[in-house]
Amino acid sequence: MRTGLNGRTALVTGASRGIGKAIAAALAAEGANVVISSRKQEALDEVAKEIAAASPGAGVLAKAAHVGHADEAAACVDAAVAEFGGIDILVNNAGTNPYYGPMADIEPAAAAKTVEVNQFAIVQWTQLALKGGLAERGGAVINIASVGGMITEHGIGYYNATKAAVIHLSRQFAMELAPKVRVNCIAPGLVKTHLARALWEPNEAQISEHMPLKRLGEPEDIANAAVFLAGDASSWMTGQTLVVDGGATIRASIA
Numbered sequence: 001m002r003t004g005l006n007g008r009t010a011l012v013t014g015a016s017r018g019i020g021k022a023i024a025a026a027l028a029a030e031g032a033n034v035v036i037s038s039r040k041q042e043a044l045d046e047v048a049k050e051i052a053a054a055s056p057g058a059g060v061l062a063k064a065a066h067v068g069h070a071d072e073a074a075a076c077v078d079a080a081v082a083e084f085g086g087i088d089i090l091v092n093n094a095g096t097n098p099y100y101g102p103m104a105d106i107e108p109a110a111a112a113k114t115v116e117v118n119q120f121a122i123v124q125w126t127q128l129a130l131k132g133g134l135a136e137r138g139g140a141v142i143n144i145a146s147v148g149g150m151i152t153e154h155g156i157g158y159y160n161a162t163k164a165a166v167i168h169l170s171r172q173f174a175m176e177l178a179p180k181v182r183v184n185c186i187a188p189g190l191v192k193t194h195l196a197r198a199l200w201e202p203n204e205a206q207i208s209e210h211m212p213l214k215r216l217g218e219p220e221d222i223a224n225a226a227v228f229l230a231g232d233a234s235s236w237m238t239g240q241t242l243v244v245d246g247g248a249t250i251r252a253s254i255a
């Protein structure tokens with residue numbers, strides 16, 4: 001696959017671990033400069049060292065920011081522009097789920113936090129990236145949704161509702177920003193990360209047995225899809241959601 005990513009600049013939120021870290025590492029391995037962000041600078045500095053060692057040709061900048069804090073987001077984009085000249089690819093990956101239980105019982109504060117981080121931050125970081133070179137240079141935005149945004153599930157219904165919003169606002173941005181900026185989503189199934197630990201760790205063997213592809217996802221499974229959507233191989237795709245879920249949503253039975 002010819003990605004054309006060499007020399008381009010990608011900003012990845014939530015890149016200190018899990019899916020975001022794997023995406024940043026995979027883009028750097030294709031020769032992209034990567035700006036990695038999350039709330040904790042120390043964790044980012046460690047990841048930056050790892051990526052720089054694995055991909056010496058890529059520039060790496062680590063800059064902490066809470067995705068929901070506008071001033072920190074703007075400072076991160078400004079730092080990316082100062083270091084690399086502008087943004088070509090934005091990966092809105094940071095996500096949170098502060099509440100587990102029936103949607104009927106969620107408290108306003110938990111609901112507001114879920115929307116702030118999973119949903120509105122995508123709008124805000126896209127606005128900033130557009131001003132940070134993306135609008136002028138053209139490029140790609142990749143938003144990390146979830147298969148939960150397409151189905152109902154016990155316990156994480158409100159989180160899933162924000163992921164459904166991510167799918168729709170990606171389609172809306174894709175329409176508004178074409179033809180210079182392509183906007184696509186990835187909808188991961190269950191991936192073995194910190195965020196989803198309570199869902200997979202106690203039952204990994206049992207869940208895997210019910211999956212068509214007989215295993216849970218690894219962050220690299222999602223990173224492979226992100227490399228495709230970031231690069232030239234997907235140049236005729238926008239507004240779409242790529243499901244990467246080991247076949248979970250095409251199971252004949254959910255039993």
Ligand SMILES: NC(=O)c1ccc[n+]([C@@H]2O[C@H](COP(=O)([O-])OP(=O)(O)OC[C@H]3O[C@@H](n4cnc5c(N)ncnc54)[C@H](OP(=O)(O)O)[C@@H]3O)[C@@H](O)[C@H]2O)c1
Nearest residue numbers: 014016017018019038039066067095146190191193195196
């Ligand atoms: N794992 C799954 O099964 C799964 C399935 C579907 C979709 N997803 C989605 O995939 C994305 C990545 O999740 P993951 O599974 O890789 O989780 P993870 O391993 O827990 O990583 C989450 C990342 O987001 C950062 N983060 C969290 N809150 C943040 C905030 N307010 N501001 C900035 N950064 C923040 C975290 O770093 P700090 O804590 O240091 O800020 C970390 O780098 C999320 O959008 C998630 O909803 C995951």
